[in-house]
Amino acid sequence: MAPSSATSPAGNRSGAQLSNTKTTVEFRAALVAMAIVALIPLGVSNPYWLGVLIVSMYFAILAGAWNLLAGYTGQFSLAPATFAMIGAYTTGLLNHYFGVPPLLGIVAAVVVSGLVGLLLGRAVLRLVGPYLALTTLSFAEIMRLVASNSIDITRGDLGLGVAGLLDSRVGWYYLFLGALVALLVLFYMLLRSKAGLFLQAIRDDEVAARRAGVNVVFWKTAAFAISAAASGFAGALYAHFAELVTPELGLIGQTGLIVSMTVIGGMGTLAGPLVAAFLVYVLSEWLRDVGGYQLVVFAALVVIFARFFREGLWGLARAAVQRWGRA
Amino acid sequence: MTLLSVRGVTKRFGGLTAVNDVSFDVAAGELVGLIGPNGSGKTTLLNILSGLADPDSGEILLDNVPCQGLTPERLAHRGVMRMFQLTRVFRRMNVIDNLLVAGRALGLGADEALTRANALISELRLDVIRHLDAGQLSGGQMKLLEFGVCFMVPPRIALLDEPFAAVHPTMKEIMGDFIRSRHEKGQTFILVSHDMPVVVELCPRAVCMNAGAVVIDATTREVLNDPRVIEAYLGGQAA
Amino acid sequence: MSGIDVDLAVNGLITGLFYALMAIGLSLIFGILKIVNFAHGEFYMVGAYAYTLIALALGVPVWIALPLAFVVGALLGWLTERTLMRPLYAGYTSWGLMRDEYAVIVTFGLSLFLINLVDKVVGPYAYRGPPLVETSRVVLGPVLISGHRLLAAGIAIAVIAVTAALIKWSFWGQQIRAVSQNRLGASLAGIDTAKASVIVFMLSGGLAAFAGALLSPVINASPDVGIFPAIKSYIIVVLGGMGSVPGAIIASLFLGVIESFGAVYISFQYRDAFGLILLMLFLLFRPQGLFGEKGREV
Numbered sequence: 001m002a003p004s005s006a007t008s009p010a011g012n013r014s015g016a017q018l019s020n021t022k023t024t025v026e027f028r029a030a031l032v033a034m035a036i037v038a039l040i041p042l043g044v045s046n047p048y049w050l051g052v053l054i055v056s057m058y059f060a061i062l063a064g065a066w067n068l069l070a071g072y073t074g075q076f077s078l079a080p081a082t083f084a085m086i087g088a089y090t091t092g093l094l095n096h097y098f099g100v101p102p103l104l105g106i107v108a109a110v111v112v113s114g115l116v117g118l119l120l121g122r123a124v125l126r127l128v129g130p131y132l133a134l135t136t137l138s139f140a141e142i143m144r145l146v147a148s149n150s151i152d153i154t155r156g157d158l159g160l161g162v163a164g165l166l167d168s169r170v171g172w173y174y175l176f177l178g179a180l181v182a183l184l185v186l187f188y189m190l191l192r193s194k195a196g197l198f199l200q201a202i203r204d205d206e207v208a209a210r211r212a213g214v215n216v217v218f219w220k221t222a223a224f225a226i227s228a229a230a231s232g233f234a235g236a237l238y239a240h241f242a243e244l245v246t247p248e249l250g251l252i253g254q255t256g257l258i259v260s261m262t263v264i265g266g267m268g269t270l271a272g273p274l275v276a277a278f279l280v281y282v283l284s285e286w287l288r289d290v291g292g293y294q295l296v297v298f299a300a301l302v303v304i305f306a307r308f309f310r311e312g313l314w315g316l317a318r319a320a321v322q323r324w325g326r327a
Numbered sequence: 328m329t330l331l332s333v334r335g336v337t338k339r340f341g342g343l344t345a346v347n348d349v350s351f352d353v354a355a356g357e358l359v360g361l362i363g364p365n366g367s368g369k370t371t372l373l374n375i376l377s378g379l380a381d382p383d384s385g386e387i388l389l390d391n392v393p394c395q396g397l398t399p400e401r402l403a404h405r406g407v408m409r410m411f412q413l414t415r416v417f418r419r420m421n422v423i424d425n426l427l428v429a430g431r432a433l434g435l436g437a438d439e440a441l442t443r444a445n446a447l448i449s450e451l452r453l454d455v456i457r458h459l460d461a462g463q464l465s466g467g468q469m470k471l472l473e474f475g476v477c478f479m480v481p482p483r484i485a486l487l488d489e490p491f492a493a494v495h496p497t498m499k500e501i502m503g504d505f506i507r508s509r510h511e512k513g514q515t516f517i518l519v520s521h522d523m524p525v526v527v528e529l530c531p532r533a534v535c536m537n538a539g540a541v542v543i544d545a546t547t548r549e550v551l552n553d554p555r556v557i558e559a560y561l562g563g564q565a566a
Numbered sequence: 567m568s569g570i571d572v573d574l575a576v577n578g579l580i581t582g583l584f585y586a587l588m589a590i591g592l593s594l595i596f597g598i599l600k601i602v603n604f605a606h607g608e609f610y611m612v613g614a615y616a617y618t619l620i621a622l623a624l625g626v627p628v629w630i631a632l633p634l635a636f637v638v639g640a641l642l643g644w645l646t647e648r649t650l651m652r653p654l655y656a657g658y659t660s661w662g663l664m665r666d667e668y669a670v671i672v673t674f675g676l677s678l679f680l681i682n683l684v685d686k687v688v689g690p691y692a693y694r695g696p697p698l699v700e701t702s703r704v705v706l707g708p709v710l711i712s713g714h715r716l717l718a719a720g721i722a723i724a725v726i727a728v729t730a731a732l733i734k735w736s737f738w739g740q741q742i743r744a745v746s747q748n749r750l751g752a753s754l755a756g757i758d759t760a761k762a763s764v765i766v767f768m769l770s771g772g773l774a775a776f777a778g779a780l781l782s783p784v785i786n787a788s789p790d791v792g793i794f795p796a797i798k799s800y801i802i803v804v805l806g807g808m809g810s811v812p813g814a815i816i817a818s819l820f821l822g823v824i825e826s827f828g829a830v831y832i833s834f835q836y837r838d839a840f841g842l843i844l845l846m847l848f849l850l851f852r853p854q855g856l857f858g859e860k861g862r863e864v
Contacts, residue, residue, distance in 0.1 A: 070667070074667070076666065076667055076670050078670075078674075123850055124849075124850070127849060127850075127853070128666065129600075129601075129665075129666030129667075129669075129670070130596070130600075130601055130602035130666060130669070130670065131849050131853060133602065133604070133670045134602060134800050134804065134845065134849060135845070135846055135849040135850065137797070137800070138797070138800075138801075138842040138843075138845045138846050138849075139846060141797060141838075141839075141842050142839055142842045142843065142846070145835075145836060145838060145839050145842075146839075149835040149836060194427075194431035194432075194437075197420075197424060197427055197428045197431055198428065198431070198432065200417065200419065200420055200424070201417045201420065201428040203419070204416075204417035204418050204419050204420060205415050205416070205417055205418070207379070207399070207411075207415060208411075208415035208416065208417060208476075209417075209428065209432075210378075210398065210399040210400045210403070211377070211399050211400075211403060211408070211409055211411075211415070211476075212403060212428050212429035212432050212433070212476055212479075213400050213403035213404050213429060213432035213433045214400060214428065214432040215400055215432075216400065252793065253678075256674065256677075256678045259671065259674060259675075260675070260678070263671055263675070267667075268419070293686055295678065295682035295685075296679060296682045296683050296686055298678075299675055299676075299678035299679035299681075299682055299683075300675075300679050302671065302672075302674075302675035302678065302679075303650065303672055303675040303676055303679060306668060306671040306672045306675060307649075307650060307653070307672060310668075
C-alpha cells in the first residue's frame with residue numbers, strides 16, 4: 001500500500017489538482033470543442049448552416065445556464081426559456097419604444113432577467129422536486145400568457161420588430177461564440193472556486209450543507225440569479241440577431257429542448273451540455289429533411305439517457321476513454 | 328467555565344411534549360453522555376441545539392450569548408457541529424471535496440482547507456478512498472467522513488448522535504480513538520448513544536432523559552446505577 | 567343569481583368534471599410514488615386520438631370506441647410504469663438524491679416523445695371526434711348546453727363515482743391508499759407495492775385517455791392538446807392536496823367554476839392564468855393544499 005499521503009511531500013498538491021481535475025478536464029474539452037466551432041466558418045459559408053450554428057450557440061448558452069442551476073445546484077427549474085424571453089423582451093421593448101441602442105439593451109436584459117431570477121429564486125427557496133418544477137412551470141406559462149396577451153405593448157404573437165446589431169452573419173457567428181466562451185470561462189471559474197463546492201453540496205444534501213456552515217439561502221438564490229441572467233443575455237442577443245421577439249421564445253417546448261440537450265450531454269458536467277447543444281440542434285436541422293423525426297428521436301434519447309446513462313454523452317465518452325487507456 | 332448552558336428548554340409537537348423543561352450546563356472540555364430510551368427526546372434536543380428546530384420556550388447560551396432559534400449555518404459559524412444519526416454526506420462529491428465544503432464555508436483559505444482535509448483523511452484512515460464519491464463508501468466510512476466534516480474547523484462543541492450505531496467494530500475503534508484524542512486536547516462533546524459500555528468508557532459524566540425531561544445528571548457510574556434510570560429503560564413509559 | 571350566472575356555474579361544474587377525470591389519476595400517482603407525471607396530458611391526448619381514429623378510421627361505433635380509448639390509455643400507463651418508473655422504487659439506492667430529478671426528466675421526456683411521435687405518425691392536423699349524440703342544443707331553464715356535453719358530463723359523473731368507490735372500498739383501492747400513506751409500512755405488511763403502482767398507472771392513464779375521448783368532439787385533438795389539461799390537473803392536485811382523491815374532485819369543480827366566472831367577469835384572455843396564479847400562491851404559501859394535512863420534514 002502507498003504511504004499516507006499527508007506524509008508524502010507531494011500529497012497536498014496532488015490532492016489539490018485531483019479534487020478539481022474533473023472540472024478542469026471538462027473545461028479543456030469544452031474549449032477544444034469551441035476551437036473547432038471557431039474554425040467552421042473557414043470552410044462553411046452557407047448562411048443557412050451558419051444560422052443553424054448560431055442558434056445552436058444560443059441553445060448552448062441556455063443549456064449551460066440551466067445546467068448550473070439544475071445539474072450543479074439541484075434546482076430543477078422549468079423556466080429557462082422564460083428567462084431568455086424576458087431578456088429578449090427587455091431589450092426589444094427598450095429598443096422599440098425608446099430607441100435604446102442594442103448593446104445597452106442587452107446589458108439591461110441581463111440585469112432585468114437576473115433580478116427576476118433573484119426574486120423567483122428567493123420565492124421558491126423552500127420548494128423541492130416536483131413542487132419546484134410545478135411552480136417554475138406555472139411561472140413560465142404565466143409569463144408567456146402575459147407576453148402574448150399584452151397585444152398593445154408587445155404586439156402579441158405577431159412579434160415585436162427590433163433593431164439589428166451586425167450586418168454580417170459571420171460577425172454574428174463570432175459574437176455568439178465569444179459570448180459562449182465568456183460564459184464558459186465564467187462558469188469554470190465559479191465552479192472551481194468555493195462556490196462550486198457549495199452549490200454541489202446544496203444539490204447533494206441541503207441539511208448537511210447548512211450543518212457545514214454553507215449559507216444555503218444566499219447560494220441557492222445566487223445560482224438562480226446567475227442562471228437567469230445568463231439566459232436573459234442569450235435571449236437578448238438572439239432578439240437582435242433575429243430582429244424579432246415573440247412569445248414563442250418562452251414556449252415550454254423550448255425548455256424541453258434545453259433540458260434534452262443538458263440530459264443528453266450529461267447533467268452536472270461542464271462540457272456535456274454545451275457539446276450536446278450543437279449535436280442536438282445541428283442534427284435536428286439535418287434530420288429535418290430526412291423525414292423530420294428529429295424531435296421524436298431526441299425525446300426518446302432523453303428518456304433513454306435518463307433511464308440508463310445518467311451521466312450522458314460526457315459520461316459515456318469518459319468511460320470509453322478510461323477503457324481505452326487501460327487496454 | 329461554562330461553554331453551553333441549556334435553560335428550561337421545552338418543545339411540543341401538537342399534544343406531545345418532546346422536550347420538557349430541560350436544563351443543564353456543559354463546561355469547556357467536557358465529554359457528556361446523553362442517554363435515555365427511544366423517544367425520550369434526545370434527538371429533538373440535539374435538533375434544537377443545532378438549529379434544526381426552534382424551542383417553544385427556554386434559553387440556550389453558548390459562551391454566555393443566547394443562540395436559540397439561530398439557523399444551523401449560523402450555529403456552525405458559532406462553533407456548534409452536529410453529527411446526524413442517519414449519516415449525511417455529499418454523495419456525489421468525493422471525500423476531499425466533502426471536507427473542503429465545511430472548511431471553505433467556515434472561512435478557511437483554499438490551501439489551509441486542503442492541508443487540514445489531508446490531515447483528517449490520514450487520521451481517520453480514509454486515504455485509500457479519498458477520491459471516491461461519498462455515495463460509494465460503506466456506512467462506516469461515511470460516518471468517519473462525517474466526523475471529518477465536523478472537525479475541519481474544530482467546533483466549540485460537537486454534538487454526536489449515535490455515531491457508533493451499526494458500525495463495524497474496526498471503524499468503531501477509529502471513532503473512539505478520535506473522540507478520545509480530541510477530548511484530551513480539550514474538545515467539548517455531547518455524545519448521544521445507546522451503547523452503554525462506550526458511554527461508560529468515554530464519558531465521565533452522563534445526563535439521562537426520559538419522556539422529554541432530565542431524570543438525572545451526574546457521573547456516569549452514578550447515572551447507570553440510579554434506579555430511576557433502570558426504571559426509564561425497563562419501565563412502562565418507554566414501551 | 568341571474569340566468570347567466572346559473573349558466574356559468576353549471577358549465578363551470580361540467581368543465582370541472584372533466585378536470586376531475588384527469589386529476590384523480592395524477593393525484594393517485596403522486597400519492598403512491600411522490601412524483602408528478604409530466605406526461606399526464608399526453609395520456610389525455612392519446613385518448614382523444616384513440617377514440618377519434620377508432621371511431622372514424624375503423625368505423626367502430628362510438629359506444630365501443632369510448633371504452634377502447636380507456637383501454638389504450640391504461641396500456642400506455644402500464645408501459646410507462648414498467649419501463650420508466652421502476653428505478654423510483656426498485657432499490658436503486660444510489661439514486662436516492664437523483665430521484666426527483668429523474669422523475670421530472672423522464673416524464674417530461676416522455677411527454678415530448680409522445681407529442682412528437684403523434685405529430686409525425688398521425689400528423690399535426692386537428693381531428694374532431696364524433697359526438698355521442700347529435701343534439702346540438704339542450705335548454706334547461708337558463709342553461710344552454712350541447713347534447714354531447716350533457717351526456718359526457720353524465721358519463722363523467724358515473725366514472726368518477728365508480729372510481730372513488732373503488733378506491734375507497736375495493737381490495738386494491740385499500741392497498742393503494744395504504745401504500746400512499748406509508749410505502750415502507752405497506753410493504754412490510756405484505757402489500758405488493760409494485761403491483762399497486764402498476765394499477766395506479768393503468769387507472770390514471772385510462773381515466774386521462776377517457777377524458778380526452780369524451781372531449782374529443784369539442785377540443786379538436788392535436789398533438790399538443792394535452793398540455794393545458796395537464797397544467798389544469800397540476801393546479802388541481804396542488805389545490806386539493808397532493809395525493810388526495812376527494813380533494814382532487816372538489817378542487818376540480820372549484821377550478822372549473824372559477825375559470826368559468828373569471829373568463830366572463832375578469833378577463834377572457836387570461837382565463838388560463840387564474841389557475842396558474844392560484845397554483846403558484848398555493849405552492850409558495852400552502853403546499854399542503856386546501857384540505858391536506860401539514861406535513862413535517864424530519
